[in-house]
Amino acid sequence: MPLDPAVLGRALDEKLTLHSTLCRREAGAFQQAVKSGDDVVVACTQEKRLFGELGQQTEGAVSPVRFVNIRETGGWSRDARSAMPKLAALLAAARLPEPEPVPTVTYQSAGRLLVIGPLQEAERFAALAGDVLDVTIFARGGSGAQERRYPVLGGRIGSLTGWLGAFTLAWSQDNPIDLDLCTRCNACVSACPEQAIGLDYQVDLQSCTGHRACVKACAVAGAIDFARPPVAHSDSFDLVLDLQREPSFARHAPPQGYFHLPPGQAQGPRALEVVIKLRELVGEFEKPRFFAYKQKLCAHSRNNQVGCDACIAICSAEAITSDRARQQIQVNPNLCVGCGACTTVCPTGAISYAYPRASEQGAKIRTVLSTYFTAGGTAPVLLLHGHERGQALVEELGRAARVGRAEGVPANVIPLPLWHIASVGIELWLTAVAQGAAHVAVLATGEEAPQYLEGLGLQMQVAQAIVEGLGYSGRHFSLLQVASADALDGELRLLASRRGATPAARARFAVSGEKRTTLELALDHLCDQAPRKPEQIALPPGALFGTVAVDKDKCTLCMSCVGACPSSALQDNPESPQLRFVEKNCVQCGLCATTCPEQAIALQPRLLLTPERKQARVLNETQPYGCIRCGKAFGTLKGIESMIGKLAGHAMFQGAALERLKMCGDCRVIDIYSSRNEARITDL
Numbered sequence: 291m292p293l294d295p296a297v298l299g300r301a302l303d304e305k306l307t308l309h310s311t312l313c314r315r316e317a318g319a320f321q322q323a324v325k326s327g328d329d330v331v332v333a334c335t336q337e338k339r340l341f342g343e344l345g346q347q348t349e350g351a352v353s354p355v356r357f358v359n360i361r362e363t364g365g366w367s368r369d370a371r372s373a374m375p376k377l378a379a380l381l382a383a384a385r386l387p388e389p390e391p392v393p394t395v396t397y398q399s400a401g402r403l404l405v406i407g408p409l410q411e412a413e414r415f416a417a418l419a420g421d422v423l424d425v426t427i428f429a430r431g432g433s434g435a436q437e438r439r440y441p442v443l444g445g446r447i448g449s450l451t452g453w454l455g456a457f458t459l460a461w462s463q464d465n466p467i468d469l470d471l472c473t474r475c476n477a478c479v480s481a482c483p484e485q486a487i488g489l490d491y492q493v494d495l496q497s498c499t500g501h502r503a504c505v506k507a508c509a510v511a512g513a514i515d516f517a518r519p520p521v522a523h524s525d526s527f528d529l530v531l532d533l534q535r536e537p538s539f540a541r542h543a544p545p546q547g548y549f550h551l552p553p554g555q556a557q558g559p560r561a562l563e564v565v566i567k568l569r570e571l572v573g574e575f576e577k578p579r580f581f582a583y584k585q586k587l588c589a590h591s592r593n594n595q596v597g598c599d600a601c602i603a604i605c606s607a608e609a610i611t612s613d614r615a616r617q618q619i620q621v622n623p624n625l626c627v628g629c630g631a632c633t634t635v636c637p638t639g640a641i642s643y644a645y646p647r648a649s650e651q652g653a654k655i656r657t658v659l660s661t662y663f664t665a666g667g668t669a670p671v672l673l674l675h676g677h678e679r680g681q682a683l684v685e686e687l688g689r690a691a692r693v694g695r696a697e698g699v700p701a702n703v704i705p706l707p708l709w710h711i712a713s714v715g716i717e718l719w720l721t722a723v724a725q726g727a728a729h730v731a732v733l734a735t736g737e738e739a740p741q742y743l744e745g746l747g748l749q750m751q752v753a754q755a756i757v758e759g760l761g762y763s764g765r766h767f768s769l770l771q772v773a774s775a776d777a778l779d780g781e782l783r784l785l786a787s788r789r790g791a792t793p794a795a796r797a798r799f800a801v802s803g804e805k806r807t808t809l810e811l812a813l814d815h816l817c818d819q820a821p822r823k824p825e826q827i828a829l830p831p832g833a834l835f836g837t838v839a840v841d842k843d844k845c846t847l848c849m850s851c852v853g854a855c856p857s858s859a860l861q862d863n864p865e866s867p868q869l870r871f872v873e874k875n876c877v878q879c880g881l882c883a884t885t886c887p888e889q890a891i892a893l894q895p896r897l898l899l900t901p902e903r904k905q906a907r908v909l910n911e912t913q914p915y916g917c918i919r920c921g922k923a924f925g926t927l928k929g930i931e932s933m934i935g936k937l938a939g940h941a942m943f944q945g946a947a948l949e950r951l952k953m954c955g956d957c958r959v960i961d962i963y964s965s966r967n968e969a970r971i972t973d974l
Contacts, residue, residue: 301378301665358384362688367698375667389646407533408432433489454547471513478504542606580628587640589879597881601632606739630713637834637877639805652801675733700786724797761822764790793819836895844890851882
């Protein structure tokens with residue numbers, strides 16, 4: 291594809307010089323650039339290593355260097371001659387500053403490796419890593435070598451918990467043979483008439499009939515004792531290699547430092563890859579703390595009632611748990627893999643993605659779209675993909691297009707890599723549409739947890755319902771599930787034609803760090819420019835907008851729902867018995883419905899578009915109930931009548947006691963002490 295530096299320069303507002311052999315004959319130009327002090331962007335990722343070496347060898351090099359791939363993403367495509375706006379957009383995104391640093395999570399590994407599995411297989415892997423790692427084997431059957439080279443444990447595993455540098459194995463030694471005392475002389479194996487002892491040196495208790503010939507044969511070592519009670523043990527390890535058919539961690543994203551190699555993979559290339567990784571995991575390691583949590587915004591729990599648990603349900607690493615004592619969620623940063631799915635499904639923004647932040651992601655999207663339009667592009671489609679497998683598929687497609695085996699990435703499809711596709715959700719998708727994107731596609735490659743795809747699909751249904759309800763024609767969001775470059779090629783051809791309608795005027799707002807604020811900005815712009823303006827839009831269940839319906843016949847205005855509401859959507863009126871509601875604040879967490887003692891509240895997902903959405907409206911009201919003694923209002927007519935009706939048949943509330951329920955707190959005390967019929971402690 292012929293690059294036009296003049297067109298790109300105008301779009302990027304700088305003078306550009308085209309280099310075709312920057313890593314070879316024109317290396318001097320690169321060296322001069324890295325000494326200039328300005329940011330340097332190299333539009334080639336193939337020779338990243340070579341450019342890095344050149345930069346290190348250049349005396350006085352001070353400029354940071356960034357890399358961007360414009361070849362496979364658009365230069366090698368059937369539409370290459372029309373791809374200049376997209377290339378300008380990608381170059382502009384590459385010039386953006388790196389994400390601001392965040393706190394890190396540290397792992398420390400001394401190389402203590404636990405291998406769980408058949409003894410022979412476990413010893414084979416131990417031999418491959420034993421020169422670097424301190425190996426312990428937990429035998430699960432099989433036969434081992436005569437030479438004891440590694441400590442061998444045996445028994446019943448109770449639990450395996452933890453992460454890199456902090457795994458804890460709990461097991462009980464419930465076999466008559468103590469592997470620590472066993473000398474592997476094989477005398478018990480020969481002596482057992484039932485052949486209940488194998489070369490894993492454990493007794494098969496189902497086959498053993500109690501001859502105890504093995505005990506006599508082991509009299510010198512004393513390793514066999516059928517009367518020994520089970521002994522509980524616990525030990526710590528830094529790494530775990532699990533060779534069992536079923537993994538010890540059944541979750542989709544196991545903890546770092548844990549590797550599972552079922553029998554079918556123990557001999558293949560995957561086994562070599564795992565051994566290499568294990569050998570490298572000794573020392574201190576860091577990763578970003580990917581999330582930030584604001585408890586005051588969290589809609590998980592109030593008054594020992596659970597409302598929203600979306601983050602707990604979607605976390606594939608099981609890193610999020612419910613802390614009922616503190617009325618909040620608890621996130622384990624050591625187990626968190628940084629997928630960001632929890633932040634995407636969180637209705638309030640209580641848990642947010644920290645690296646990169648939403649504002650930084652929003653700045654990239656706005657830069658890409660504005661540069662694309664400045665360069666003359668039309669109907670842009672954003673393709674959000676993962677930075678590993680997704681990026682590899684896009685590049686593989688570009689190489690296939692170069693040799694004529696595929697059509698490549700269309701000119702109006704702009705690939706944007708993410709740490710994980712689940713880290714971006716409805717607020718940024720709607721923002722992209724408000725800023726001119728004709729379509730937003732998310733590329734799934736088969737590695738994602740099923741609950742991620744379900745969560746993304748639900749959010750896309752909500753987003754699509756909103757834009758359709760506002761009259762923007764066409765399809766604006768899609769989840770592409772492909773596993774090969776050929777499949778991706780076909781999907782992208784269809785995608786290029788899925789051009790949803792966009793606002794007549796593109797939005798200019800910056801993405802906020804608060805999720806609900808960004809959503810409101812996007813909705814306000816889309817509503818202002820909408821071809822159709824209905825009063826409300828019906829949304830699917832699980833949406834993060836909606837109202838609540840109150841059964842006035844059941845509601846006693848006890849206001850327990852007001853105390854439970856985490857977003858101040860439900861409010862009382864200090865001047866009058868009223869239950870008021872601000873729909874804009876409602877996050878559909880359900881805490882009000884689960885808290886209501888009368889079961890008088892139901893959720894109704896929808897998006898209200900009238901001014902009433904931002905105003906407090908009355909859901910229910912009643913007359914105040916006045917004290918029968920002093921007249922002061924102390925409750926609601928319906929609440930007091932309901933209480934009296936429920937307690938009237940109770941033996942403790944007869945006569946004067948029942949009448950006191952109709953009094954305020956002060957008068958109730960006065961009435962008790964002024965009544966001559968009441969028993970007093972002084973009388974006793």
